[in-house]
Amino acid sequence: MEIFGIPHQAFLGQIMLGLVNGAFYAVLSLGLAIIFGLLRIVNFAHGAFFMVGAFVAFLIGRDLGIGYWPAMILVPLIVGFLGVVFERVALRRIYRLDPLYGLLLTFGMVLVLEGGFRVAMGSSGQRFATPEALRGVWNLGFMILPIYRAFVILVAVVVCAGTWIVIEKTRMGAYLRAATERPELTQAFGINVPVLLTLTYGAGVALAGFAGVLAAPIQQVSPSMGSDLVIIVFAIVVIGGLGSVFGSAITGLGLGVIEGLTKVYYSEASTTVVFLVMALVLLLRPAGLFGREEG
Template structure:
C-alpha cells in the first residue's frame, strides 16, 4: 500500500475529502462576508446568526408547512435574504459613512438578539433535519465510502461560489456594484439607484449565508448556536484571503478545509486552531491577506 509521510494513501485522500466538506461551508460563508465588506464596507458579524436562520427556515418549512429540502433550498435563502434587506434599510444603511467599528458593533448586537430569540423558542438542543431521499445513499470513491449528500454539498457549493464570482467580476451588474462602492454619486448620475443596489447586495450576501445554513441542516443539528460556532473561523478565512476579496474567500475557504483535514491526520487536537495559526502567520507576512490589496 502506498504511504505518504507514514499515512496510507486511501486514508489521506479520505481525510482530504472530509476537509472539503468543511471547506465548502467556509467558502460559502466567507464569500457572503467578502461581498458585504468589499462592496458595502460593513463588517457583518451577524453572518453566523443569519446562517443559523437559513437552517431554521428550512426546518420550519418542513415541519410547519410540509415543504421539503429542494424547495427550501430556494425559499429559505429568499426569506432570510428579505429579512436581510429589512435589516439593511432599518439599520445598516445608516452606517455606510461611519467607521467600520460601528458596523461591527451593530451587527454583533443584532446577532445576539437573533440568537437569543431562537434560543428562547427552541432551546439549545439540536433539531434533526432529514437528508433528502434522492441523496440518502453512499458513493464508493474507491478509497472511501462517501455519503452522497456530502458529495452533493461539495459540488453544489463550488458551483455557487463560481457563479457568484463570475457575476461580481465579469458582468455589468458587478461593475456597477464595484463602481457604486468607489464613487456612488457618479453611478447615480447614470440613472442607477445606488441605495437600492446596496440594499440588494446586502440581501444577496445574507442569502448566501442562509443557503449555507440549508445545506448544513442535514449534516449538523439545527440549533441557535450553530452560527456562533463557525462565524469566528469564517472571519479568519476572510482575513487570510484578504478582506473584501471574492476570489480570496473562495480559494481560502476550500484550501483551509483541506489543511484542517490534513492536520487531523497528524495531530487531531490541533485541527481546531490550525486556521488561527495560519491567520497569524499571514498577518505577519502579508497584512492585507493572500489575495488582498495593500492600502
C-alpha cells in the same frame, strides 16, 4: 502505503472531508466578502443568518410540508428578505460611523437571534432529514463518502462560480464594482447606490441562508450552529484578501483541507490552525493572498 505516518486511505479521506467543510467556508465567506467589499461592514451576523437559514428550512419543512428542494430556493429568499429589512431599519444608519459600530450592531444582532431561537427551540438541536435522492453512500475505496457530502462540494463550486460570473462579467456586477470603488461618482451616473447597497446586503445574507440549508441535513439544526463557524469564516476572508470574492472561495476550500489534515496529525490544534495561517499571511502579505493593497 503511508503518508506522514498515516495510511494513504485515511489521508485521502481527510482531504475529501476538508473539501466538504471548505465548501461551507467558501459559500459563507463569499457572502461576507461581498458585503465587506461594498458596504465596508464587518457582518458579524453572518453566522446567525446561516443558522436562521437552517431553521427556516426546518420550520417550513415541519409546519408547511415544504421539502428540501423548494427550500433551496425559498430559504435564501426569506433570509435575504430579512437581511434587507435589517439593512433598511438598522444597518444603513451607521454607514458613516466608525466600522466598529457595524461590528457591534451585527454582533448584537447575533445575540438577539441566537437567544431568540434558543428560547423558542431549545439548545439540543433539531433533526433535518437528508433528501431522498441523496441518501446512501459511495464507496470510493479509500473511504465511504455519503452522497450528500459530495453534493455539497458540487453545489458550492457552482454557487461560487456563479457569483464570480455575476460580479465580474455582468452589467449588474460592473455597477457593484463601480459603487465599491467610487460611490459618489457612480451615483452621479444615475445609479441608485443606496438601493444597490441594500440589495447587496440581502444577497450576501441570502448566501448565508443558502449555506444553512446545505448544512441542515449534516448538522443538528441548533441556535449555536453558526457562532463558531463565523469566526473561522472571518479569518478566511482576511486570509483571502478582504473583499476579494475569488480569493475567499479558493481560501475557503484550501483552509478546509488544512484544517481537516490538522485533525489527523495534531487534533488539539485543529481549532487554531486557521488563525495561525491568518497570522502568517498578514505578516507576509498584509492585504491577504488575493487582495490588492489600497493606495
